[in-house]
Amino acid sequence: MNPRTRRRPVLPAVRPPSFSGRLHDARTATSVGRRLGVAFAVCFVTGLISHYLQHPPDWLADDLPSRPVWGYRLTQGLHVAAGLAAIVLLLAKLWAVYPRLFVWPPVRSVRHALERLSVAVLVATAVFQLFTGLLNIVEWYPWPFSFVPVHFAVAWVVAGSVLLHIAVKAPEIKAHWGRRSAGTLELPAEDARDRRSLLLGVGAAVGAVTLTTVGQSFTPLARLDLLAPRHPGHGPQGLPVNRTAAAAGVTAAALSDWRLEVLGPRPFVLTLDQLRSLPQAGARLPIACVEGWSAQARWGGVRVRDLVERAGGQPGAGVRVTSLEVRGAYRVMEMGQEYAEDPLTLLALTLNGEVLSPDHGYPARIIAPNRPGVLQTKWVTRLEVL
Known part of the structure; x- marks a missing residue:
């Protein structure tokens, strides 16, 4: 064959991956997301309490309350318990929405680019916050920065990113909040059953993580304290x-x-x-x-x-x-x-x-x-x- 007439190989067209799973949808993302939002809110509020009790500004130092005596025990126990639950919920949320990472074209407009950038910031800071918090409770610090000020600063970024995300997605969240999606027929029965099964599984995972760790602060459940790094009676x-x-x-x-x-x-x-x-x-x-x-x-x-x-x-x-x-x-x-x-x-x-x-x-x-x-x-x- 004449080398000049040899045809060049034809490269296959690049196509984004397709996803056939029915639960990678806005309805599932909304259901998991509202639970994750509650966990984030509890973490944020109790984290602020913890930070200002540890590092009060001068104007506040003399007015920090010494009562109730169990106040910090409650708020910090809630902080860690909600943070551990949020790890499970965040993984479920990311599973529900990750096909959207592969939408094509990846950017359709300036507004779409800004929206995707805001989501990237939200995901990155949320993952960072939860997993550095997890390593903190086992007292392992494989990073060169001081944990407390960085954790406090990133918490504000997460809070702002969540509020921005809610504002941008408000119409979609509203449409999928209840049993029926606005302007659409009721979803197929098999989808509803599968979604309930998924949410029950996520709830069971959150319950299992909570029951096996919360005993480190809620002593009536100390016997179930199997996964927490500390046991209240050991030492x-x-x-x-x-x-x-x-x-x-x-x-x-x-x-x-x-x-x-x-x-x-x-x-x-x-x-x-x-x-x-x-x-x-x-x-x-x-x-x-x-x-x-x-x-x-x-x-x-x-x-x-x-x-x-x-x-x-x-x-x-x-x-x-x-x-x-x-x-x-x-x-x-x-x-x-x-x-x-x-x-x-x-x-x-x-x-x-x-x-x-x-x-x-x-x-x-x-x-x-x-x-x-x-x-x-x-x-x-x-x-x-x-």
């Missing part, structure tokens, strides 16, 4: 520990000559025996951590407000607390007047009637009502009246 003295004395660099040598320094108009220093000789108080309070676990315990020690008063502090004074730990973002902690004056806020020396173990902050730690666990400072060595 030294029957309480979990996130940061051990060894991890914080608190050694036996550092504790051997421990003293409590209280700074104020009338500063003083106390040994552990002198601290134990002061009037003691007890309080049954939960300790609740940002990772979602919480547990209630009986604490004993000296009221912080009594130490502030002895140091010459005036009513309304706050307190700066310094730990023996050699490093850490929460080595120095400040509490506003609501916490400092609350009679349940203790410089605790005992836990459930026993002397604190080193991992629980021996010889003294802060325990206060409605307070994140990272601010219940362990290995306290200094109190400063503000």
